[in-house]
Structure formats: C-alpha cells, structure tokens
Amino acid sequence: MASVSASHLILFIASLVIAAGVAGTFTQGVSRLSQGIDDQSLEVADEVRTDIEVISDSGSPVYNNSSKTVTLLVKNTGTSTIPADSRFIEILLDGQYRTNVTVTVVDGEQWRPNNVVRIVISNTDLSAGGDHRAKLIVNGDEEVFRFRT
The missing domain is CATH 1.20.5 (Single alpha-helices involved in coiled-coils or other helix-helix interfaces)
Known part of the structure; x- marks a missing residue:
C-alpha cells in the first residue's frame, strides 16, 4: 500500500x-x-x-518661383497639441517625399488646437501653369491640397 x-x-x-x-x-x-x-x-x-486642415487658398500664389518654395498654412482642427516639427509631418509634393521642410507656428508658441502653422517646402522646381498636389500626413490624418502654378 x-x-x-x-x-x-x-x-x-x-x-x-x-x-x-x-x-x-x-x-x-x-x-x-x-x-x-x-x-x-x-x-x-x-x-x-489629431485633425488638420490646409487653409491656404488654392487660388493664391502658394508657389514662389524665384525662391523655389511652396508655402502652406495648416490649421490644427483636432483636440490635441501637435509638435510643430518637420519630423512629425510627412509631406509628399507631386508624389515625391520631401524632407526639406520648415514648420513655424503663426499664432502662438505651440501648435495647439485652432492654431496655424506655416509650412515651407524648399528646393521645389515646379512647372509653370501645371497642376500640383501636396499631401500632408500627421498622426495618420491625411490632407491633400491641390494648386496651380
């Protein structure tokens, strides 16, 4: 047992x-x-x-031919503060990824809700009289801006 x-x-x-x-x-x-x-x-x-909106007027001259820059005004229409840094904003101009981007807050020190940033894309050689597209991606939110030069 x-x-x-x-x-x-x-x-x-x-x-x-x-x-x-x-x-x-x-x-x-x-x-x-x-x-x-x-x-x-x-x-x-x-x-x-996160929500952004391009508030630039597509009829206004967003492209400066002499300095070869595209300038966009983008408003934070979301509920969170977004870092105003080009590392956090992905930009495609006519399908090409751009890294030569400067971001400046227009109305404040941070890109808080309802604040606007000026995004300047340098070294752009766009054809005169052509249709162009700028696609901005911030935290998964995508906005497309169409304009003519």
Missing part, C-alpha cells in the same frame, strides 16, 4: 509542476497581449484626436 501512495504522491507533484509551468506561460502570454493592446489603444487615441 505504501508503494501506491508514494507513486500517487509523485504523480500529484509532477502534475502540480506541469500545471504551474503552463499557468506561468499563459500568464506571460496574456501580459504581453495586454501590453500590446494598451500600446495600440494609445496610438489610436492620438490618431483620433
């Missing part, structure tokens, strides 16, 4: 060790999943709070 009890005790301890290992693995997996969901929800919240 003692041998049966000892073998049952060994099987019981082995099953507890295996159950603890499986529980630890599941706990770690659930923790990683939870952290991933938290990170994703913060990114989605930033995207939802």
Whole structure:
C-alpha cells in the first residue's frame, strides 16, 4: 500500500509542476497581449484626436518661383497639441517625399488646437501653369491640397 501512495504522491507533484509551468506561460502570454493592446489603444487615441486642415487658398500664389518654395498654412482642427516639427509631418509634393521642410507656428508658441502653422517646402522646381498636389500626413490624418502654378 505504501508503494501506491508514494507513486500517487509523485504523480500529484509532477502534475502540480506541469500545471504551474503552463499557468506561468499563459500568464506571460496574456501580459504581453495586454501590453500590446494598451500600446495600440494609445496610438489610436492620438490618431483620433489629431485633425488638420490646409487653409491656404488654392487660388493664391502658394508657389514662389524665384525662391523655389511652396508655402502652406495648416490649421490644427483636432483636440490635441501637435509638435510643430518637420519630423512629425510627412509631406509628399507631386508624389515625391520631401524632407526639406520648415514648420513655424503663426499664432502662438505651440501648435495647439485652432492654431496655424506655416509650412515651407524648399528646393521645389515646379512647372509653370501645371497642376500640383501636396499631401500632408500627421498622426495618420491625411490632407491633400491641390494648386496651380
């Protein structure tokens, strides 16, 4: 009888060790999943709070032929403050990604809701009399501005 009890005790301890290992693995997996969901929800919240609007007049001369620059006025119509830095604003001009961009807040020190920034895209050689498009992307929000030179 003692041998049966000892073998049952060994099987019981082995099953507890295996159950603890499986529980630890599941706990770690659930923790990683939870952290991933938290990170994703913060990114989605930033995207939802971000909204911009190009307020430049497409009929006005946004392109300066002598300095080869395009100047756009962009308003923050969202509910969050956006960094007024060209690293946070992606710009495509006629389908080409532009990195030679200067961003200046027009009415304040930060690009808060309802504030406007002036975006100057340098080294642009646009054809006269042509149709052009500038696409701005900030935190997933995209705006397209069409203009003629």
